[in-house]
Amino acid sequence: MNEKRALFFGLAAVILWSTVATAFKLTLAVFTPVQMLVIAGVTSSCVLLILCFIQGKATDIIPTFLAQPASFILSGLINPLGYYLILFKAYALLPASQAQAINYSWAITLTIMAAIFLRQPIRHKDYLAAAICYLGVLVIATQGNLLTLHFQSPAGVGLALLSTLLWSGYWILNTKNKADPIISILLGFLVALPLMITLACYEQADWTTQHLSGWLSAVYIGVFEMGITFFLWISALRLTQNTSRISNLIFISPFLSLIFLATIIHEPIHISTVVGLVIIITGLIIQQYQKKRKKH
Template identity: 65%
Template structure:
């Protein structure tokens, strides 16, 4: 174990994840959600293939897929295809500060879904944490106008919440998978890419109008939201004896993200968004005070 190395990997991952909400908004100025998923998945697949080749995992790629082809087809359909299509659409309808804050409630969604599908018990502390977090979602969605329940975009909020269901469902399906996690993520992207291409052909998607800035932005998303950052995070958890210490770094990410959104793209950050995000993070911290940290492969976006 190398705690200093783990901290460097962990902080690097958190800082990179802090930039993706801004990158999403910049990319959506030129690309549709489907174009984003397609291009970013190609970039991520290439990056993960290089990593697997460099670390001697290439033989495992075909072995893992052939051992459970239907499983990896389902996983690729959920993540990246459905999850990112829905998440990017939510970002296109909502201010990025709202979309990313609501997306952080996925860990609470996971607790509820684990009780339903895995038979895990929901404690009183879980219910309190869920109440705190989803109250924060309501504050963010209504921009603090709780009495008249005015929502910026009902569809956007609905899609952001749906993305938490898909992300939590992805990790529930992943709980029984003992295969190499990096190879598993790569297989999801390799499965999703041909699906994305077929959807693009079906919808007659054209790519000629995208400038080099658009290609740069979507490449950044593919590398640092979907690909390399996941490997950094796993490496951090692998090199530490204190998983909770490293995992709790993720709570810094949404607040750095808000600063970047305000300074880089000039997005207005409402007080209600800060308050609601604090409630969501507070609920997550409150929930985690009672038990060991979850699986090392769980990540937050």
């Protein structure tokens, strides 16, 4: 029964994550990245707080923060503040299909950064996987024009790659954090919210003429990209006895995302994006295969 529940939660998380690139574009058609971050951040904070109350963890929030305040403040500055602000700006500059595919290379970035900062061993297959993944990024960023190295949006590509550094840095920073994961994510949002609102005030963007679709999309992002989906994924990993089977479900997400982008917002999907994404997934599978072999 637990395995069926784990598979259900895992598939639900993957399907929901697959929709967020579309939601990003729908929101960015109405709001600026800062506005989008504020709405999604407030929504996600409420969702995570409700989850804490439902699970009986609400009384642990303040003691958890006071146990290591500096760590949670730094984590909140990285994620959600820095990571999502940069990611949303990348989506504003690039087609969503390209931005999400490039961002998907974060797992390789994490391996490299873990080797540098945590002194974790990195083997030959890690180097091969990294080379393959970043070749895929290059194919996507140049739309297949590898010889000319012409980038449609160098700033967008740079921001998408920077987001992988921030996301990886966030997880490295939290490797020794033994606090409850839901509380940890919530504290990051509570730390970042005042700064998000300050940025929105400084930006002086217009909030009065926005369409309902933009608000609904931003709230959707807060609920599913930043809130409930994380809980579903953690629950799936905790219930299963076969972590690799659940983890491998994530490889479905970017391809589902392309389908949603093409059918819902009718974004043209370049063949170079599909080819580059396949190359990136190949690199990630090589990395996963190595880790699996390492356990035996």
